[in-house]
Amino acid sequence: MKKLPIGIQTFAKIREGDFVYIDKTPLVHQMVNSAGRFFLSRPRRFGKSLLLDTFKELFEGNQALFKGLYIEDKWDWSTTYPVIHLNFANGVIESREDLDQLIYNLLKENQQRLNLMCDQFSLHDPAGCLAQLIQMAAAHYQQQVVVLVDEYDKPILDNIDQPELAASIRDGLKNLYSVFKGQDAFIQFVFMTGVTKFSKVSLFSGMNQLKDITLDANYATLCGYTQQDLETSFANHLEGVDWAKLKDWYNGYQFLGEPVYNPFDILLFISNQHTYRNYWFETGNPSFLLKLFRQQRYFLPDLANIEVGEEILDSFDVEHINPITLLFQAGYLTIDQVEESAWGGQIYHLRIPNKEVMLALNNQFFAGYSQQFDQVGYQKSLYNALTQANFPAIQQQIESLFASIPWRNFTQNDLPDAEGYYASVLFAWLSSINAVIIPEDINNHGQADMTIMLGEHIYVTEIKLDKTEAYQPTQPNPALAQIQSKAYAQQYLAQQQEGKQVHQLGLVFNKHARNLVQMDWQTL
Template sequence: MKAKKLPIGIQTFAKIREQQAYYYVDKTPHALRLIEQGSHFFLSRPRRFGKSLFLDTLKELFEGHRELFQGLHADSHWDWSVKYPVLRFSFGGGVLGSVADLQDSLNEQLGTLEERFELPAQYPDARSRFKRLIQRLAEASGCKVVVLIDEYDKPILDRIEDRARAAEIRDALKDFYSVLKDSDPYLRFVFLTGVSKFSKVSLFSGLNNLQDITIDPRYSDICGYTDADVDSVFAPELPGLDREQIRAWYNGYNWCGTSVYNPFDLLLLLQQPHAPALLV
């Protein structure tokens, strides 16, 4: 097997897959299983565990960029004749210290999406803009809309030491996320990620069809690398390393199913594999 580049810190599916220059562990079987199983999902995983990359994989899949999936499971198992409009939001960058900061972020992201789809804002507030954007996209495209939200909880966690401020941000997010319930007839698929366990009562009130797959054994390895992944995908990087030591040091994550390696830590090891304890 030919050695490839290590995708350290890369969260963009297209960048990894273009020219297939980087190693990639195929997570599209999980993506297709999710889509077949239902329409509204939540996943919690630690930071730097591949959540953003999986979300971006879903985006490229729904948008129908088949060229990026050549040789992967989805290539021959997905209906590429349909392309869905995708709205992706991310709160992973920067610190949102107040409701005003959150509103600025929402308005900026909504503005970018409205410009992309050539649908100017019709309302000044983020909630109404979000709701109308979903409706107009569904009507204009003839397809239901996909909504992907990365690090849904980070604005709250950014101010978790200030309970009053965190509660204000939580309430503002609750108002924004309530659009997902109101827009259900126009939605094809919704996927949210974060690092903390969500509360349907405090943040997603009424969104009773949101399935939490965090500890679903079928999706224990939806992010991260399994033993089989390390031995097959990363085989060219293993000669000279003590495989049992790598397993003992890095294969310690489990969500009631298959154990996985933290991808970021493993990739750093493979980039600098000269720690004496890990050499054969």
């Protein structure tokens, strides 16, 4: 049984060490034959670094590593190319000076590997050195140069919640990347990868020849594992697995072609004796997204029903950040389906890709909203209360949750004024216990704020926000009265015959108390 390439991003180590390798060279061959300039965005831990290293070994002519692969008898091994490889994946950049030092170190490594040296090499002119290095390599090796850039955007993303610093770092990278346009005559192939796609104007000024294959169906499986990969190359490692459950947990990343698994998830799932956990999410969390959601008062339940145009998924800049774009490009949302709009263009329907991301993302938002350290205890108490329809306990859990949210979360913003804020907190909290939630649940009379399904119980829920200084509970409860008058629960009554219990739940929050101030219910 072949070994698992956990954490290995070097093509030679995998090929020489008898590790499982999924042959991506059919798509690699398709790309290198065009002698093009490509850009690919994929979430972290998707195998981008291994892919770049594959290109490096191919262009450097290391034929032995490709023995038995698709490209072996289709590539001219007698021709080799000088390769410049810039890898921004390592370390954390916290200042423009850090970026300058990193670029200096990367250029120094490439000069040493190519046995070339820039005439004037300093921290202050990285673009000049890179341009000279491309020209010198082409002249010395009598071949055009291959340029590979890994995680081109990481220095910016490290500081995305600090716009001024992020803009300064972006400008430093723009200065470096601008070299590629001027040196195009000396370049054979360019491949750049990253998590996000910044606008060409802001980062790739003039690089109109850079082809974005992020949502090109021809390259949908260039990174990631397909279902066939798992059932063939990993067949022995996954013997006895519940395929439906595995797919529900880790599959579902869609780039307009065949859906794929995150390789990191699968490798750790196998190595941990088929234990289902949040492997990918645990390696990093979207804390910067939580800050953006607070700043923009984004309605978290909207993640369950998103329709966007092409411009939203295309790119962004640090001065104008759309959280949906970031969520999509970072892998927390994926494409569900695409349709043609009546007025021309594409409409993309987005969804959370799988159970791992859904549970982990909502756990993260729940933890971000609340400072309670006993998250498991809260989740267990809430789960028990909902599965037993214990309404006093449900009310106590909701009150405790909002009481745990720090006061500083409300300073210098108007979050308590937004009904959507309270719905967002509840949505994250309920999703973290794997409840099925239908936000803005529509019937022929209107829509309930959310319907919660867990165990044998269905809770049709309406939320009202009161803004008076000192709220006094009233009867009837205005939230419950709306559910009753609009017959929001009517569509679920048939499920009573299947053993389900249907409840109507009215919640009233107060902006000054920043908490639940009235809750009433009715079981049908």
